[in-house]
Structure formats: C-alpha cells, structure tokens
Amino acid sequence: MSDKFHPPAIAGDFLSLLASRNLTPVQTLAGTEAPVQTQATTVFAFHFADGVLMVGDRRATAGNVIVTDLVEKIVEIDSHSLLAIAGVPATAFEMARVLQTSFEYYRRSQLQSLSLAAKVRALARLLRENLPMTLQGVGIVVPLFAGVDHHAQPPQPQIYFYDPLGAQFQAVGYAASGSGSGTIRSVLSFQERYGSPKPSGMKLGEAVKFALRLLMTAAEFDSATGGVNPAAQHFATVKVLRAAGIEEVTPEQQARFLNA
Secondary structure, eight states, rough: OOOOOOOOOOOTTTTHHHHHTTTTTOOOOOSSSSSOOOOEEEEEEEETEEEEEEEEOOOOOEEEEEESSOOEEEEEEEEEEEEEOOOOOOHHHHHHHHHHHHHHHHHHHSSSSOHHHHHHHHHHHHHHTTTHHTTSSSSSSOOEEEEEESSSSEEEEEEEOOTTTTOOOSSSSEEEESHHHHHHHHHHHHHHHOOOOOOOGOHHHHHHHHHHHEEEEEEOOOOTTTOOOOOGOOOOOOEEEEEEEEEOOOOOHHHHHHHH
C-alpha cells in the first residue's frame, strides 16, 4: 500500500481529480526551438433566428504548406456544447477530449449536468494551464465555445470567445477566430448594422448560405482559410446549437441552401 497522500478532489471536478494525482491533461515542457506547427483556421459563430450557427473551414496549414483540407474543427463536447478549434490541432483536440471527459464525469458523479458558467470556466482553466506553451509560441489555441444556458427562461444558446491566456468573453451577436477571422468579423459587423436581414434574424437556410459565402470571401484574402467549392463538393463543417440540442448541417444540405 502506497504511503503517498493524495488530497481529495473537489466532488465532480475531473480537472481537480487529475491535479490531485499530479497528472496534467496537456503537457507543457519547455523547449528552446519551436517546430513548424500545424495550424487550424478559420472558425466563427453567430446567433441566428433559431439558435447559434457554428462554422469552420476544413484547412490545416504548416507555414506555407497546406497539410489537409479535411479537418473537422467543430467538436461536440456534450449534447448542449460545441467547441470551435483555431490554433494548433494537437493541443486543441486534447483539450476537447479532456472537456468531454470532464463534463461526463461531473454528470455521472453528481447526477446533473455542469452549468454553462462552469463549462466556460473549465475551458479557460485548460487554456491557462497551457500558458507555458503559449508563451513559447508553441501549442497556441484560441477557441470559441457555444453552450445552452438552462438557467435562462427560456433556455438560450450563448457564444463565448477566449484569448490564448484563458480570458473568456461572451459574444453578444457573433465571434470569430483564426487567420480569416478579421474578414469574417468585418462582414458580420456590417450585416448586423446595415444589412437586411440581420444575421440574428435569418432562418436556417439563409444563415447557412450567408456563412458559406463568408468563408468563400475570407478565402479570397487568406490562403490559410479553406474556402467552399461546390463544384468539387468541398463544404464547411456547420453545426447548429438550439436549446433542444445540436444538429449538423450536412454537405448535401449546404449545397441545397447555397443554391437556393
């Protein structure tokens, strides 16, 4: 029997359970040289009439090299939470797996789901623990998060964005991250102020068509953003978060909406 003492973890807190056993979900070892990193961009989310639309292109790059155009950057963390990955996929996907396990561990141990505020803080904590890698310029992740606030009446999907150090901010209407985010935020801002319909007033078909055109526009100005090419059957990853849960918009649906 080991005489090593492990302090008790906070009930239901998977990250504290790991810490109590000197385990860390993301390794942050120092290094003197940074390798060429694979980067995943571009992702964005906005409120539309029925909930939140979260979208990601499918390109990953390493320097000036296109690594793949088949990355899935929108990850379902649980039945009411979505994570959009921008940054280094190796680090971001590890964070996604830890969050999935953490949320499920809490649900099973406490017989209830985490609140949206607790979910938002859990991701912020992982980003803070990744600080040594971030300061070295290795493993930087700048994600988006969308979840349903079940304490609101009626329950409402919300969007949050983060900086690389873990600060979190609620987005009123939209958020974007990655190399093509500047173009996308500019168009979203213009449409929300002066367009008709505004993104927040669009139905699903209109919102998906608008989102795909946003990616096509961003790809014109940013080589790291993989655009939408209907002729080659290349589409984005598009997921819808409503109070009732998550729905994926398939490539076939995207093609139909784009041509409507």
